[in-house]
Amino acid sequence: xxxxxxxxxxxxxxxxxxxxxxxxxxxxxxxxxxxxxxxxxxxxxxxxxxxxxxxxxxxxxxxxxxxxxxxxxxxxxxxxxxxxxxxxxxxxxxxxxxxxxxxxxxxxxxxxxxxxxxxxxxxxxxxxxxxxxxxxxxx
Numbered sequence: 200x201x202x203x204x205x206x207x208x209x210x211x212x213x214x215x216x217x218x219x220x221x222x223x224x225x226x227x228x229x230x231x232x233x234x235x236x237x238x239x240x241x242x243x244x245x246x247x248x249x250x251x252x253x254x255x256x257x258x259x260x261x262x263x264x265x266x267x268x269x270x271x272x273x274x275x276x277x278x279x280x281x282x283x284x285x286x287x288x289x290x291x292x293x294x295x296x297x298x299x300x301x302x303x304x305x306x307x308x309x310x311x312x313x314x315x316x317x318x319x320x321x322x323x324x325x326x327x328x329x330x331x332x333x334x335x336x337x338x
Contacts, residue, residue, distance in 0.1 A: 227332025
């Protein structure tokens with residue numbers, strides 16, 4: 200009985216050593232034609248995005264769009280009644296859960312996926328490019 204217990208303990212230790220996940224972090228950027236720079240920070244767990252943070256410079260502003268929050272004044276122009284920062288938060292959560300591999304973009308840079316459009320109607324093309332750059336830079 201002792202031999203079986205020792206053997207099982209050894210197998211458990213071996214399996215737990217193999218199950219150790221690898222975590223990396225990276226930052227990437229993308230600058231659009233208007234001169235706005237998107238910055239993405241990603242955490243990769245076993246090569247997949249587990250966390251993402253996106254922000255963007257606001258043209259002619261000293262603050263980023265996240266820092267501006269409601270003062271960015273997108274809510275009234277939004278078809279879903281959400282500010283830029285609220286839509287980006289939705290997109291960040293979507294990417295952390297689903298990744299960007301299956302994300303489809305329209306010609307205007309907006310998502311074509313219905314589950315994305317339900318919470319994020321702004322152009323995400325720059326976000327995707329900044330995320331790809333962040334993944335490439337992850338260490």
